Amino acid sequence: MRIGELSQKTGVPVPTIKYYVREGLLPSGELTSRNQASYGEAHERRLQLIRALADVGGMKVAEIAEVLAAVEDPERPLHKVLGSAARPMSGPDSENDDAESAAARAAVTDLISRRGWRTHASNPAAADLSEALAAMARLGHGAFADLLDTYADAAEQVARADLEYVDRHLAIEEKVEGVVIGTVLGEAVFSSLRRLAHVDASARLYGAGE
């Protein structure tokens, strides 16, 4: 198909498609004449993926490029792709050494061993979790740590469902892409549901109508 049809099918404007090609996010079309290229289903699908990561995941072009590179590199272990797909949180520069950070790191190590999670404390998600807990403690909400197991129960349920979905629905060559989609879009799904459930929980607790 021509670029105009590709644009119509995906809802991505032609100049944006050209920009993605220039930035290496999308392979060029096959040249059919000096100034016309032809695009196929692989382009359409790739554009849908870029659009999902940008619109729903709120990712920047450079971040999307990194995730796509990871998806295409079979050498790259899955959890590194997952790391790229996760929203960028506290960078390595925000490593803290105050009392709150130390206490939060200890709480996370303790949580992982208490729940018997087969994951290492060196997982970047563990550092992100420590940083979030430390930020809460600095704001006087250290007691929030009491909710950790409730959150962990919920996270386990969701993660188990995610993995079963990947296992049941995806061929091996689709798994990496599926994990990226699930990580970014699944996070958006959960975040929206949590906000909806907040309104409901608030209405039930305080008895107010919406």
Added chain:
Amino acid sequence: MRIGELSQKTGVPVPTIKYYVREGLLPSGELTSRNQASYGEAHERRLQLIRALADVGGMKVAEIAEVLAAVEDPERPLHKVLGSAARPMSGPDSENDDAESAAARAAVTDLISRRGWRTHASNPAAADLSEALAAMARLGHGAFADLLDTYADAAEQVARADLEYVDRHLAIEEKVEGVVIGTVLGEAVFSSLRRLAHVDASARLYGAGE
């Protein structure tokens, strides 16, 4: 305290503090001489809040300014503040009218009524949820919708725990700020836990050590 001490206590560099004051995120200190200002505990706490929203929540300065304005405006209803605190997802310009969007919107309306959630389909979180589901459907993952109730169960548990925390630990005048902190930082906490639980679920399902 002087600005240098404020910087040391919060880990925020002096030029950044001055930038926040210029941008209206932080009130000016009290002038003690022609070129010296004094800062108090309110400044320290506000800086911790800004830092948490920026570092952990990944929010931009303009977004933080909006959330802080909402926190300070008692006229503004809680769910609008929540809307500001939630990570910006698909903007109003990405409203879609394709078949996937229509189906996703219907699925969300159905979910809300099936679960008896006291919330309206006009809640912005419902639109965000529809967009995430539609993006999945466009990528061939319409079957992900089968996981919605598992996700919703988990979201309910977390939301109930959040609200009980706010109810138990926060005075009425702290509630709005508490909700902002809980929305942004709580989301980071859940997201990290989900990534940790993924590694564990994957190890259990595929039997591989990490």
